[in-house]
Amino acid sequence: MLLESNVSRRRKQCLFCDEKAVIDAHHRIPQSIIRRIPKLVRAEVLDEMFGKTPQKLYPLCKNCHKKLHSILKPFEKSILLLSDISTLEKKIVEGKMKDRILMIIRKDGRGDEADLERVVAKLERRGLSREESVRLLKELRNDGRIYFVLPDEPSARDDPEFVNKITYD
Numbered sequence: 001m002l003l004e005s006n007v008s009r010r011r012k013q014c015l016f017c018d019e020k021a022v023i024d025a026h027h028r029i030p031q032s033i034i035r036r037i038p039k040l041v042r043a044e045v046l047d048e049m050f051g052k053t054p055q056k057l058y059p060l061c062k063n064c065h066k067k068l069h070s071i072l073k074p075f076e077k078s079i080l081l082l083s084d085i086s087t088l089e090k091k092i093v094e095g096k097m098k099d100r101i102l103m104i105i106r107k108d109g110r111g112d113e114a115d116l117e118r119v120v121a122k123l124e125r126r127g128l129s130r131e132e133s134v135r136l137l138k139e140l141r142n143d144g145r146i147y148f149v150l151p152d153e154p155s156a157r158d159d160p161e162f163v164n165k166i167t168y169d
Contacts, residue, residue, distance in 0.1 A: 013060035016068075024065045027056040030072075035077030041096040047093070098140055100131075105146065105166055116148050116164040137166070145169075 013020045014110045027034070031048070037045050046056075060068065104122055116137070123133040140146045149155050149162040156163050 012057065014064050015058050016064040017061060019061035019063070021061050024062055025061045026060045026065055026068060028056050028058065037093060038097060038132075040100055040123065041093060044096055044100075045093055068122055094136070094139075095126075097136055098145075100141065102145065102168070105168055109166070109168065112167055112169065114166040114168065116150075116166050119166060146150075 012023060014023065034042065034046070058151060101119070101123065105114045105119055108122065110120055112138045120130060120133045120137075124130060128136075134150070137146070137148065146166050146168045147162060148164070149159045151163050
């Protein structure tokens with residue numbers, strides 16, 4: 001694997017043993033944790049947590065890389081087990097996702113109205129499931145930041161002009 005960090009361009013040897021054999025890239029943040037951050041806001045969240053230019057990859061020879069992972073694996077599992085859905089990080093991620101969704105709505109919209117299905121399709125292309133997209137849109141509606149009605153909601157009969165249309169300020 002070719003290294004992508006600035007360190008790797010300067011250093012073609014293992015960070016630990018100075019071996020110049022085949023060099024792997026060791027991720028500073030485990031991929032199993034990175035994959036849990038939705039693609040929609042992944043770069044933004046990582047930048048906030050680790051700075052704009054974090055050193056994300058370290059050059060290691062295969063032997064040192066294997067040894068390091070054998071040491072880190074129990075800690076990585078405990079991080080995943082202990083991560084609580086209601087943690088501050090989850091709130092930060094969801095807040096950023098809602099802000100990004102509002103940007104998408106405004107870009108997609110005409111005047112003060114956007115098409116719900118088109119917005120959901122854009123979110124799906126950015127890695128959010130339909131269920132997650134609708135859940136976040138409903139939270140934005142509950143916060144009073146947008147308004148829409150889904151066809152299967154009871155209020156669809158009362159507000160037919162708002163079915164599948166998002167209105168916003």
